[in-house]
Amino acid sequence: MRSPDLLRFNLRLLTGQWFRSLMTLLATAVGVAAVLLLTGMGEGARRFVLEEFNLLGNDVLIILPGRKETTGGIPPLTGEGTRDLTLGDAEALLRLPGVRTVAPLIVGLAQVEANGRNRELVVVGTSRELFNMRQLQAAQGQVLPDLPLDRAEAVCVIGHAVRGMLYDQQPVLGRWLRTGDRRCRVIGVLEDRGVSLGTDLSESVIIPVASAQQLFNTQGLFRLFVQVQHLELIEPLKPAILDLIQQRHQGERDITLITQDSLLGVFDDVLQLLTLAVGAIAAISLIVAGILIMNITLISVSQRTAEIGLLKALGASERQVHRLFLSEALMMTLIGAALGILIGYGLLWGGHWLWPQFPVSVPLWALLGAVLLAVGVALIFAWLPARKAARLPPVLALKGITHA
Amino acid sequence: MIRLEQLCKRYQLGDEPVMALDHVDLGIDAGEYLSVMGPSGSGKSTLLNMLGLLDTPDSGRYWLGDTEVSALGEEARAAQRNRQIGFVFQAYHLIDRLSARENIELPLVLTGTAPEQRRPRVNDLLQRLGLERHADHLPNQLSGGQRQRVAIARAVIRKPALLLADEPTGNLDSHSGQDVIELLEELNDEGITLVMVTHDPNMGQRARRRLWMQDGQLLKDERDAQP
Ligand SMILES: Nc1ncnc2c1ncn2[C@@H]1O[C@H](COP(=O)(O)OP(=O)(O)O)[C@@H](O)[C@H]1O
Numbered sequence: 001m002r003s004p005d006l007l008r009f010n011l012r013l014l015t016g017q018w019f020r021s022l023m024t025l026l027a028t029a030v031g032v033a034a035v036l037l038l039t040g041m042g043e044g045a046r047r048f049v050l051e052e053f054n055l056l057g058n059d060v061l062i063i064l065p066g067r068k069e070t071t072g073g074i075p076p077l078t079g080e081g082t083r084d085l086t087l088g089d090a091e092a093l094l095r096l097p098g099v100r101t102v103a104p105l106i107v108g109l110a111q112v113e114a115n116g117r118n119r120e121l122v123v124v125g126t127s128r129e130l131f132n133m134r135q136l137q138a139a140q141g142q143v144l145p146d147l148p149l150d151r152a153e154a155v156c157v158i159g160h161a162v163r164g165m166l167y168d169q170q171p172v173l174g175r176w177l178r179t180g181d182r183r184c185r186v187i188g189v190l191e192d193r194g195v196s197l198g199t200d201l202s203e204s205v206i207i208p209v210a211s212a213q214q215l216f217n218t219q220g221l222f223r224l225f226v227q228v229q230h231l232e233l234i235e236p237l238k239p240a241i242l243d244l245i246q247q248r249h250q251g252e253r254d255i256t257l258i259t260q261d262s263l264l265g266v267f268d269d270v271l272q273l274l275t276l277a278v279g280a281i282a283a284i285s286l287i288v289a290g291i292l293i294m295n296i297t298l299i300s301v302s303q304r305t306a307e308i309g310l311l312k313a314l315g316a317s318e319r320q321v322h323r324l325f326l327s328e329a330l331m332m333t334l335i336g337a338a339l340g341i342l343i344g345y346g347l348l349w350g351g352h353w354l355w356p357q358f359p360v361s362v363p364l365w366a367l368l369g370a371v372l373l374a375v376g377v378a379l380i381f382a383w384l385p386a387r388k389a390a391r392l393p394p395v396l397a398l399k400g401i402t403h404a
Numbered sequence: 405m406i407r408l409e410q411l412c413k414r415y416q417l418g419d420e421p422v423m424a425l426d427h428v429d430l431g432i433d434a435g436e437y438l439s440v441m442g443p444s445g446s447g448k449s450t451l452l453n454m455l456g457l458l459d460t461p462d463s464g465r466y467w468l469g470d471t472e473v474s475a476l477g478e479e480a481r482a483a484q485r486n487r488q489i490g491f492v493f494q495a496y497h498l499i500d501r502l503s504a505r506e507n508i509e510l511p512l513v514l515t516g517t518a519p520e521q522r523r524p525r526v527n528d529l530l531q532r533l534g535l536e537r538h539a540d541h542l543p544n545q546l547s548g549g550q551r552q553r554v555a556i557a558r559a560v561i562r563k564p565a566l567l568l569a570d571e572p573t574g575n576l577d578s579h580s581g582q583d584v585i586e587l588l589e590e591l592n593d594e595g596i597t598l599v600m601v602t603h604d605p606n607m608g609q610r611a612r613r614r615l616w617m618q619d620g621q622l623l624k625d626e627r628d629a630q631p
């Protein structure tokens with residue numbers, strides 16, 4: 001039988017019993033749409049998190065004080081080093097060949113007072129380099145000036161939320177603000193980048209690192225960010241950095257080096273697993289659709305025994321009859337899957353339209369997987385009924401209505 | 405053309421075995437016109453189904469042309485049915501959702517004949533059987549006689565050597581029955597071998613050769629002197 005003839009033959013069948021066809025079609029469509037929707041949302045969540053964390057860029061190494069014997073897993077977030085990571089270390093690292101820039105980081109809580117209001121806020125001590133690395137820009141004024149690391153200048157840049165908290169809509173540039181017992185002048189307001197899952201700079205006050213050292217009365221840094229000149233230099237620079245620090249710390253390798261990628265890898269793995277799990281749950285609905293297809297095919301076979309007998313009398317072989325019933329199920333599934341893809345993407349785009357900051361994207365494996373699973377399930381579940389039809393002896397099949 | 409040797413078929417009817425065909429020997433030449441008569445349950449349909457390769461014998465041999473078809477597998481038998489044999493049934497067995505044209509071309513569709521080759525052949529037959537106006541009608545829009553003519557067209561579209569008709573007039577009034585018989589005889593005149601089961605003695609008498617069956621056995625084999 002030629003494919004167009006087969007197609008037309010099946011189409012007649014499906015439109016002839018449109019209600020039954022529609023129900024089966026919908027079952028498959030709902031299954032496929034569910035897989036797309038759930039994996040699309042999972043993938044969206046993954047991208048959302050990755051984008052949030054990816055602000056540093058993957059050419060940045062993060063140095064934490066203290067050595068942790070972790071292999072994989074989430075690295076320690078609090079340093080318990082025996083020896084502090086100092087600004088001297090930062091300057092030494094900057095002289096290492098292959099290093100582009102180094103940005104120190106100190107983070108602490110302090111009472112912040114301005115405009116007659118008082119809040120406990122995160123105060124971040126760093127240098128201009130951090131703004132470059134994170135591609136942070138000032139919405140008003142400027143970011144931290146380019147100072148020697150050990151110069152404590154009485155200036156600060158405030159986050160977008162801080163501005164609202166302390167000053168409402170009043171102009172802020174040039175006004176004074178008190179952090180702990182030190183005063184500084186506001187020289188810039190950060191642009192609003194929405195919620196950032198990393199350190200939320202929008203609710204913090206940023207001051208030069210040397211000022212922060214005085215404020216928190218410490219020499220030790222919380223982090224050091226090292227940006228390399230080329231992505232390929234990341235790996236070769238790791239031992240060089242460790243050696244340098246070891247040399248400076250009297251033979252102790254008391255730091256932990258992590259890359260953006262290793263940090264993200266963990267999240268990525270977890271979220272991908274989650275997406276997979278959610279997709280698998282949705283896939284169960286496709287199996288249910290498969291069972292429905294089996295029933296439909298069984299009904300179709302028993303209703304059409306006489307027709308099967310006739311087709312065999314006209315010379316259809318067992319293989320042809322088998323193919324006929326399989327292709328009927330297959331066609332129904334493919335139409336259903338196409339409908340499901342439309343519904344799934346429609347809902348996802350609808351969601352994206354409602355919440356534009358949430359990225360939606362169906363992973364290719366989910367799309368292909370859903371369609372293949374639907375087809376596979378249909379073929380497997382229609383196989384037995386189709387074989388039952390194919391094996392029907394032609395005389396018995398014809399008697400189906402001859403003696404009815 | 406056809407040779408049956410000691411053909412047997414037994415059915416289990418409840419506890420009791422029924423010999424539907426009981427050691428049947430039969431030879432049919434190409435172009436013959438046979439009627440098969442006998443009481444209900446005597447094995448007429450079983451014989452016809454055997455001839456048409458729809459049923460398999462328990463024992464005995466069957467030659468169709470030069471092939472011993474009783475030794476063939478199901479796939480080969482299906483191919484033989486398609487090429488050599490046409491069936492006409494009492495209940496027409498048309499597919500309801502297909503038009504007259506589509507029903508007629510079904511055997512060609514099954515063998516993968518291209519539409520442009522199917523079309524003229526179907527058109528010829530439609531015209532010949534006076535069905536041109538009904539080509540696009542569904543079976544339930546046709547009268548019994550028209551339906552049976554569509555079924556006959558379907559049976560002969562592949563130009564088979566053997567045409568088997570199981571009570572082709574059983575569901576028809578006498579007038580359309582007469583039409584159908586005349587059509588079958590016309591096809592026979594053109595050379596097709598015709599075997600027709602009937603319980604109507606008047607119909608049966610028209611055949612040049614007449615078989616009577618009872619309890620699965622051939623009771624009588626009667627033929628007219630060749631003209
Ligand atoms: N599939 C079957 N199963 C059981 N018995 C059958 C079957 N087909 C035919 N028979 C029996 O075989 C005998 C011959 O049947 P059949 O050839 O249909 O007779 P006829 O066509 O002469 O009326 C009958 O007794 C019938 O009951």
Ligand SMILES: [Mg+2]
Binds near residue numbers: 448
């Ligand atoms: Mg009968």
